[in-house]
Amino acid sequence: MVEGSPPPTRLSSPSRTAGLSTAFVALAALCWGISGGIGGILTDQNWDPIVVSFYRGAIGLLFVLVWLAVRPRGSGLANPRLWVWSAIAGVGVAGNFAFYFISIAEGSVAVAATLMYCAPVFVYLVSFALKLERPTLIKWAAIAMVMMGIVLLTGVYKVGAGEVTLIAAGAGLLSGLSYAIFIFGFKYAAPHGSPQAILVIAFTVLAILLFLLGDAEQTAAVLQTPSWPLFVVLGVLGAGLSFIFYIVGLNHTAPAVASIVAMVEPVTASLFGVVLLNETLGALQVFGMVLILLTVTALSVHSRAD
Numbered sequence: 001m002v003e004g005s006p007p008p009t010r011l012s013s014p015s016r017t018a019g020l021s022t023a024f025v026a027l028a029a030l031c032w033g034i035s036g037g038i039g040g041i042l043t044d045q046n047w048d049p050i051v052v053s054f055y056r057g058a059i060g061l062l063f064v065l066v067w068l069a070v071r072p073r074g075s076g077l078a079n080p081r082l083w084v085w086s087a088i089a090g091v092g093v094a095g096n097f098a099f100y101f102i103s104i105a106e107g108s109v110a111v112a113a114t115l116m117y118c119a120p121v122f123v124y125l126v127s128f129a130l131k132l133e134r135p136t137l138i139k140w141a142a143i144a145m146v147m148m149g150i151v152l153l154t155g156v157y158k159v160g161a162g163e164v165t166l167i168a169a170g171a172g173l174l175s176g177l178s179y180a181i182f183i184f185g186f187k188y189a190a191p192h193g194s195p196q197a198i199l200v201i202a203f204t205v206l207a208i209l210l211f212l213l214g215d216a217e218q219t220a221a222v223l224q225t226p227s228w229p230l231f232v233v234l235g236v237l238g239a240g241l242s243f244i245f246y247i248v249g250l251n252h253t254a255p256a257v258a259s260i261v262a263m264v265e266p267v268t269a270s271l272f273g274v275v276l277l278n279e280t281l282g283a284l285q286v287f288g289m290v291l292i293l294l295t296v297t298a299l300s301v302h303s304r305a306d
Contacts, residue, residue, distance in 0.1 A: 020252075021248070021249045021250070021251060021252035021253045022249065022253050022261060023249070024245045024246070024248055024249030024253075025245070025246060025249035025250065025253050025261045025262070026249075026261045026264050027242075027245050027249075028241075028242040028243070028245040028246035028249060029246075029261060029262050029263075029264035029265040029268070030264050030265070030268055031237040031238065031241060031242035031245070032237075032238060032242050032265045032268075032269075033113070033264060033265040033266065033267065033268025033269040033271075033272065034237055034238075034268060034269075034272060035056065035234050035237050035238030035239075035242070036100070036104065036109050036112065036113050036265075036268075036269035036272065036273075037109055037268075037269055037272030037273060037276060037277070038230055038233060038234045038237070038238070039052055039056075039100070039101045039104055039109075039234060039238075040104045040108075040109040040272070040273060040277050041230060041276075041277070042227065042230055042231070042234070043101055043104055043105035044277070045227060047218060047222075047227070048214060048215045048218050049098060049101035049102045049104070049105050050098055050101075050210055050213050050214040050215070051210075051214045051215055051218045051219050051222065052101050052231070052234070053094070053097035053098040053100075053101050053210050053214075054206075054207065054210035054211055054214050054219060055222060055231045055234065055235055056097055056231075056234050056235050056238045056239050057093070057094065057097055057203050057206040057207050057210060057235075057239055058203075058207045058211075058235065059231075059232065059234075059235020059236060059239060059240055060199075060203050060235055060238070060239025060240045060243065061200070061203035061204060061206075061207055061239075062235075062240070063236070063239070063240030063241065063243075063244065064196055064199040064200050064203055064240075064243065064244070065200055067196040067199075067244060068194075068196040068197055068200050071194065071196060073194075074193070074194050075193055075194050075196070075197040076192045076193020076194060076197055077193065077197055079192045079193060081188075081189075081192045082189055082192035082193040082197065082198065082201070083201060085185050085186075085188040085189035085192070085198075086185065086186075086189045086193075086197070086198045086201035086202050086205075087185075087201060087202070087205050088181065088184070088185035088188075088189075089181075089182045089184075089185025089186045089189060089198060089201075089202040090185070090201060090202035090203065090204065090205025090206050090209075091178075091181065091185075091205060091209070092178050092179065092180070092181030092182030092183070092184070092185055092202075093178070093179075093182045093202055093203070093206050094178075094205065094206040094209045094210055095174065095175070095177075095178030095181065096116070096175050096176075096178040096179040096182060097175075097206070097210070097239075098175075098178075098210060098213075099171045099172070099174040099175035099178055100112055100113075100116055100171075100172070100175040102167070102171040103115065103116075103167075103168050103169075103171035103172035103175060106165050106167045106168035106171060107164050107165060107167075107168025107169070107172070108164075108168075108273055108277075108279040108281075109269050109270065109272060109273030109277060109279060110266075110269065110270035110273045110274065110279055110281055110289065111153060111154065111164050111168060111169070111172060111285075112168070112171070112172045112175070112269075113265065113266040113269035113270060114153060114172075114266050114270070114289045114292055114293065115150065115153070115154075115169065115172025115173050115175065115176055116172060116175040116176045116179060116266075117176070117262075117263075117265070117266045117292065117293060117296055118146055118150065118173065118176040118292060118296060119176040119177070119179040119180045119183070120180075120296050120299060120300050121143050121146050121176070121296065121299070122176055122177045122179075122180035123180045123183055123184070124139060124143065124299070125143070126180060126184070139299065142295050142296075142298065142299040143299075145291060145295045146291075146292055146295050146296060146299075148288075148291065149288040149289070149290075149291035149292035149295065150169075150173075150288065150292065151288070152284045152285065152287055152288025152291065153285050153288035153289050153292065154168075154169040154288075155282075155284075155285065182202070185202070186198060186202070195247045199243060199247075203239070262297075262300075263293055263297055266289075266293060267293070270289065
């Protein structure tokens with residue numbers, strides 16, 4: 001509580017504020033999970049995953065531009081370091097969106113979402129290499145368990161007859177690696193400006209990259225297709241509201257709690273794929289998925305508790 005402010009009322013009590021913030025984080029994760037399912041529908045309709053990713057990011061850019069216009073103070077836009085690190089974050093989120101939808105198009109929503117959830121493992125490995133994080137036996141054991149989960153989920157142990165194609169598995173892991181790049185970029189940009197300014201730069205970089213890499217004919221065709229409402233919903237949920245909810249929610253949510261709540265995303269995406277897209281998972285795949293989700297969550301909680 002700030003000195004000189006009135007005593008908190010029941011509506012503004014710390015516990016109620018924390019509960020509301022956690023709900024925002026959960027809502028963001030739910031939006032991301034649903035966006036994976038919507039991406040699955042669009043790629044099933046033969047839309048280019050890069051084009052789908054472009055519209056997700058471009059619509060998100062509109063939202064964060066409004067956020068920056070409403071809250072312009074402390075943006076840090078005059079700081080060159082903000083631009084450099086935010087641009088790196090933009091490359092990361094562009095790769096995250098694109099590889100995620102490529103993995104969905106080549107495999108399934110459940111597998112893609114679970115592999116992307118491995119992002120904290122990549123963060124650890126990069127941190128170990130840069131000596132930003134001290135490796136411990138627990139962390140290495142957790143990483144080994146995640147790798148075992150990936151083997152079970154993708155079925156790579158079945159020589160020549162894996163459950164998941166190499167492209168689907170590789171793109172899913174690259175989406176996680178790209179998200180790790182976004183995390184690093186955002187982390188190092190944060191001291192130099194506001195979250196909304198960082199996201200404006202990041203999403204602008206994303207929109208430029210994916211527009212150049214995407215199919216120009218399909219990009220234009222989206223504006224006249226009957227599927228355009230799905231693209232709008234994807235952008236609003238997958239990048240517009242979700243990133244704002246998540247950042248606002250983190251202000252009063254314990255990192256360990258946020259790590260656990262984030263499991264809503266892959267679980268929601270998996271249920272969306274199974275229920276609405278008729279995707280199926282074998283018993284070993286389900287076990288591998290659960291092993292990954294529980295281990296990554298425990299690893300994140302353990303790290304924040306250090």
